[in-house]
Amino acid sequence: MPQKRTEPWVMASMTELLSFARAMEQEAVDGYVALAARMRAEGRPDLAAVFERLIAEEEGHLGKVDQWLGERAPQPVSLLEPFFDDEGAGVVAPELLTSYRAFSMAVRNEERAFVFWTYAAAHAPSEEIRQAAERLAREELGHVATLRRERRRAFHEMRHAESGSIRDDLPTLEGRLAELLIRTPAAPLGETAERLRGLANEAQERATALTATPPGETPLLQHVPGNVTGRLVPLCEFLLDCYLDLAEHESTESARARVQTFASDIIRCLYAVREL
Missing domain, CATH: 1.20.1260.10 (Ferritin, core subunit, four-helix bundle)
Structure with missing residues (x-):
């Protein structure tokens, strides 16, 4: 073959x-x-x-x-x-x-x-x-x-219940993702550092877009596990769950396409941070 x-x-x-x-x-x-x-x-x-x-x-x-x-x-x-x-x-x-x-x-x-x-x-x-x-x-x-x-x-x-859950919103979580990406150790001039900066900029752009035009609601944001927001992979996983849930419930095709695009972005981010 x-x-x-x-x-x-x-x-x-x-x-x-x-x-x-x-x-x-x-x-x-x-x-x-x-x-x-x-x-x-x-x-x-x-x-x-x-x-x-x-x-x-x-x-x-x-x-x-x-x-x-x-x-x-x-x-x-x-x-x-x-x-x-x-x-x-x-x-x-x-x-x-x-x-x-x-x-x-x-x-x-x-x-x-x-x-x-x-x-x-x-x-x-x-x-x-x-x-x-x-x-x-x-x-x-x-x-x-x-x-x-x-x-x-x-x-x-x-696990029937996650202790220490909080309410939160997507712009705040995307902003937190940008912070974590920027703070992740990497050689300042290396390809990895450049990639992380690019991902952080994308997260900040999503946060700005979501603030300007809020999406629908997802019940996942009512109970954000307290141990999610401080680590890259769990935060990406949680954001992806939110966007996929929104994609199933948005009322217009344009809104659905937007959150599907955000979900695609997060999968690429998740794929990158797992390789760190």
């Missing part, structure tokens, strides 16, 4: 793009099948059921890609690194796994897929491929929203 000689997100044709999409979904299905089998063998039917739900979700995504492929035969796909990451769930002691951790892993896999397709759109050699990659990115964003809801449900089942 030939190796891809360009960056993995550079797609030469629609068939190649859809072949990559299919390979990503199939790899996720295979990964969850293996995890479900292991949980059954280890006497954890509760977690086997969680992974079976994830299998069904991914098989639905795979079916959509196959419909899009139509009569085209998918090309073989070979990469140096896999798309799917089980984050150690395949080897860690099953006693240490929870449904919350399982859904967290699934969320991060979908976020990586979203970032992949935004890269593919940005580097698309034709308008057709760009639009297709953007469509796949939008679908991945929808998958992220679904799985994050499941993760929140799992979290609340695990």
